[in-house]
Amino acid sequence: MARKSRQVEVRLVAEYLKKEYSKFTFITKQPLGIVSEEYLKEFGWKKALGITRPFRPEVDAVVILPRYLLIIEAKVWSIVNGLAKLPLYKSLVPVTPELKQYMPREVIMELVVGWTNPNLEIMARDMGVRVKIYCPDWLGEVVDGMHKYWTREYRAERAKKLKMREYYNLE
C-alpha cells in the first residue's frame, strides 16, 4: 500500500494538467475565498494571507479557459470527499481576490480520479461535476494496493510487517 505521504495526488494533478490543458494558463493549489478586510487593513496583504491561510481551502487546480474557469479536484483515496468539495469551492471562486482578473467566467467543475463506480457517476451528474478517469501505470499500482487494503491476505501481511517493526524497535 502506498503511503499517502508519497504525494500521489500532487503528481496525479500535475500530470493530468500537462496532458489535457498544457496550452492554457492553469494554477495549482489555489487558495479560495475572501481575505478578511479587517486583517488586510490591520496587517497588509502578505500577513493577512498568512493569517487567513487555515480558513481558505485550496483547490487542486484552476484552468483559465477562454469562456470558462475550470476547477479541478484530484482524488485517489477519498473520491466522494473530492466530489463533495467541488460545489463548495465553486461558491468561493467569485469572491477569491487572486481570481478576480479572470472573472466574469462561468465556473465548471471536474473531478479527476484513478477509478470510479456507478454511484459516483450518479452523484457527480446530479451535482454538475464532470468525472475524468486518469490512471497511468504508476497510479494503477497505488489503486490496486488500495483495493487490496482490507483483504485478509493484505491485513495478515501488514500485521507481520508491523510485528517486525516492533521487533526491531523501528517505531
Added chain:
Amino acid sequence: MVLENYVILETGVPARLHFTDHVIMRRTTTDPLTGEPTTRNVLVFEVDRLNGREVFAKYSIMAEKHAGQFKPYLDDKSYRDYDIIITKIGEGFRTSWSVQFIPRS
C-alpha cells in the same frame, strides 16, 4: 542582467520566473528541529527571468509536495515553455505553494 544566487520567495508575494534547466542534487542540511545533519534530494532550477528582469539565479526546492508540481515537466524540460508564477503561502509544515503555469506565446 542581475546577478543573484538564489531566488528567495516572500510569503504571499507572487514571483514570476522562467526556468531554463534543472538538476537534482544531494544536499546536506541541518534539521531545524533536531539540529542533526540530514541529506536530502533538492530540485534546483536555473532561472533566467525573475519578475520581468533578466537574471542569472537558481530556484531550489526541497519540499516533495512542491517538487511534485513540476515532476511531469522535468524529463522533457517543458517548463521552458511556460512563465511560472509561484506564491508561497503559510509557513513551516503548513507551507504550500500556489503555482501558475502561463504558456509562453
